[in-house]
Amino acid sequence: MKKNSLQNRLRQSQMNLFYIPALVLFSVFVIYPFIKGIFISTTNWNGYSQNYKSVGIKNYLRLFTDKNVRTALINTLIYGFGSTLIQNALGLALALFLNEKFRGRSVLRAIIYMPVMIAPLIMGYIMYFLFSYNRGALNDIVMLFGGEAVDWMANGPRAVMLMTLVNALQFVGISMVIYLAGLQNIPAMYYEAAALDGVKPFAQFRYITLPLLHPAVTSAVTVNLIGGLKLYDIISALTSGGPGYASHSLSTLVHRTYFGAENAGYASAIGLFTFLLIMVISSIVTRILAAKEVEVS
Amino acid sequence: MKKKTQWWRLPIAILICVVFLSPLYILVSVAFRSPADLSSYWSLPSEFHIENFVSAISEGKILKSIANSAIITVGSVLILVVAGSLAAYPLARKKTRFNAGVNSFILGIMMVPPLSILVSLYSVLVDLKGINSYWGLILTLVTFELPLAIFLYTNFIKSLPKALDEAAAIDGCGPIRTFFQIILPQLMPVTASVVILTGVHCWNDYQFSLYIMQNSNLRTVPLAIASYFSQTTSNVNAAAAAALLAILPPVLAFLFLQKYFIKGMVDSAIK
Numbered sequence: 199m200k201k202n203s204l205q206n207r208l209r210q211s212q213m214n215l216f217y218i219p220a221l222v223l224f225s226v227f228v229i230y231p232f233i234k235g236i237f238i239s240t241t242n243w244n245g246y247s248q249n250y251k252s253v254g255i256k257n258y259l260r261l262f263t264d265k266n267v268r269t270a271l272i273n274t275l276i277y278g279f280g281s282t283l284i285q286n287a288l289g290l291a292l293a294l295f296l297n298e299k300f301r302g303r304s305v306l307r308a309i310i311y312m313p314v315m316i317a318p319l320i321m322g323y324i325m326y327f328l329f330s331y332n333r334g335a336l337n338d339i340v341m342l343f344g345g346e347a348v349d350w351m352a353n354g355p356r357a358v359m360l361m362t363l364v365n366a367l368q369f370v371g372i373s374m375v376i377y378l379a380g381l382q383n384i385p386a387m388y389y390e391a392a393a394l395d396g397v398k399p400f401a402q403f404r405y406i407t408l409p410l411l412h413p414a415v416t417s418a419v420t421v422n423l424i425g426g427l428k429l430y431d432i433i434s435a436l437t438s439g440g441p442g443y444a445s446h447s448l449s450t451l452v453h454r455t456y457f458g459a460e461n462a463g464y465a466s467a468i469g470l471f472t473f474l475l476i477m478v479i480s481s482i483v484t485r486i487l488a489a490k491e492v493e494v495s
Numbered sequence: 496m497k498k499k500t501q502w503w504r505l506p507i508a509i510l511i512c513v514v515f516l517s518p519l520y521i522l523v524s525v526a527f528r529s530p531a532d533l534s535s536y537w538s539l540p541s542e543f544h545i546e547n548f549v550s551a552i553s554e555g556k557i558l559k560s561i562a563n564s565a566i567i568t569v570g571s572v573l574i575l576v577v578a579g580s581l582a583a584y585p586l587a588r589k590k591t592r593f594n595a596g597v598n599s600f601i602l603g604i605m606m607v608p609p610l611s612i613l614v615s616l617y618s619v620l621v622d623l624k625g626i627n628s629y630w631g632l633i634l635t636l637v638t639f640e641l642p643l644a645i646f647l648y649t650n651f652i653k654s655l656p657k658a659l660d661e662a663a664a665i666d667g668c669g670p671i672r673t674f675f676q677i678i679l680p681q682l683m684p685v686t687a688s689v690v691i692l693t694g695v696h697c698w699n700d701y702q703f704s705l706y707i708m709q710n711s712n713l714r715t716v717p718l719a720i721a722s723y724f725s726q727t728t729s730n731v732n733a734a735a736a737a738a739l740l741a742i743l744p745p746v747l748a749f750l751f752l753q754k755y756f757i758k759g760m761v762d763s764a765i766k
Contacts, residue, residue, distance in 0.1 A: 209664075209669070209670055210589060210591070212669060212670045212671065213584070213585040213588070213589060213670045214585060214593075215671075216581040216582060216584050216585050216670075216674070217581075217582050217585065217597065219574075219577070219578040219581060219582070220578050220579070220581070220582035220601075220641055220645065221582075223578065223634060223637060223638040223641060224600075224601075224604060224638060224641070226619070226623075226634075226638075227616065227619070227634065227635055227638040227639075228604055228607060228612070228638060228639075230619060231612045231615040231616040231618075231619050232607075232612050232615070234615040234618070234619065235611075235612050235614060235615035235616075237615075238614055238615055238618075245614070292511075295504075295507060300501055300504055302508060306508060306511055306512075308749075308750070308753060309511065309512060309515050309516060310511065310515055311749070311753075311756070311757070312515070312746060312749060312750075313515065313518075314695075315695060315742070315745040315746050315748075315749045315756075316699070316742045316745070316746065317698070317699035317700075317701065317716070317717045317720075317741070317742070317745075318699065318701070319699075319701040319717045319720065319721060320699075320716075320717060320720055320738050320741055320742055321518075323720060323721075323724050323734070323738055324518050324519075324521070324522050324738060325518060326724075327518075327521045327522065327525050327536060327731075327735065328517075328518060328521060333533075333535075333536065335517070335521045335535070335536045335537060338535045338536065338537055339537075367514065367515070372760060372764075375757055375760050375761060376760070376761065376764045379761040379764075414764075417764040418764065421764060424605075424606060427608070428608040428609075428610070430610060430701075430702055431701045431702070431717075434701070434721075435721070435724075448610075449608060449610040449702075452610045452611070452613055452614075453610065453613070456613065456614055456617075462614045462618075465613070465614050466614040466615060469608075469610055469611035469612060469613060469614060470611060470612075472608055472610065472611045473606075473607055473608060473611035473612070476606055476608055476611075477603075477606055480606055
């Protein structure tokens, strides 16, 4: 007996060896930089000089009064929640549309999912051919109907909304696939029983489909939300945060503050603030969704 | 069940095609268009101007960047498969408090936005001489994709019968031998998902590559496209040709291996 437990402990400790490669990578490339980042955020370091001094929490105080941070924060929330809303509403609609058998549905699925393969940065450049003022494909259509050419990205709020839409449409295939898998997991007998009882299709959707799709909603929302709040590549390709600072997300603002304004200390503070924000929002949202899940079953 | 007429599906299907295919159509149309052809991008090019691709390859160094991206993606995916499956094995098999802690720590890392620790990660890489090196970018990408790989492997190993391990233990196999001889050979299906999902992420990465690969000979595909678009504002057609070449590998892989891509996505989202 005793020997057995000793063997077990040996086994367990041998199994802990399996963690080593992962833990080494996490320590060197996440934990250590994270701690170092907290330290840098309390200095006025410019990113390359040997000389810098501690400024305490001044960088953090500056966060709350900085107009550019406020714009980027609002934009980040729009990118995050806007994309999530569109991707889930549209993703569910597309999944319902493509869940029934008809000719051409697998082609349509592939067409919707294909943009997920394209690098978001390159997708941004592709959209440039649609949105640009001169010769942009969208303006050709506007002018065909007798309208004036529009400089789509010249207006901050409009640029934010267009880029939210581009991001949402590029990745809507992910939500669609998750919802399709969820729909296929609902046993057909529920619908058969409901149909026998004369339940109308809309009520079937409301009382069978939606509640049973809840786990799929949870995962689709989490995936989209974290992706949207981190948005960087599309902005970098289409507006670089402009005009002025009007379409920056917190991520692009970190880049601009570090490499553009050479203010590594402040950039580090904005970065850690972004991390905290995403952490808090995604844990609140997952908690709300998980609580609803218990209610259902 | 009798078949209802489904005429209403047609307009929706057409709308889907228009919305999702028109950006690609425009890209193809610009890429094959002569710079002298000033008609609308919606119209077909008057001639197929292959020279755009020639300049994309010679000036934009697209082929070189595709080679760089291939090295980085293959290197990252190989390490991800090894480190990911290794870490997943004890996580899936032993329910100790230590393992539960490791698990929530790994899921927490999934939420760290790369940009939030950019400043310090960059300075760490400078200290390690990892800037402008393949290994610097590979190890960074591996670290940030590792939680996804571990998550996929853990779920899969949990579904393998524990009797396999027990039988091996009775025959005198230690955990290390059990893993390599019994567990590892079973992991093929989930390894396909890990390779596909993390491979696409590594191929398409821009944020890390932007900081780590500053030397123009080490540019990955997104970096080459970004610099091409910002430099040659005069020749948008060649830039479009470069973008078209750049998206071909992942798009073709998807079209041929659709089933695996979809399965990988579903595995990663639903437990």
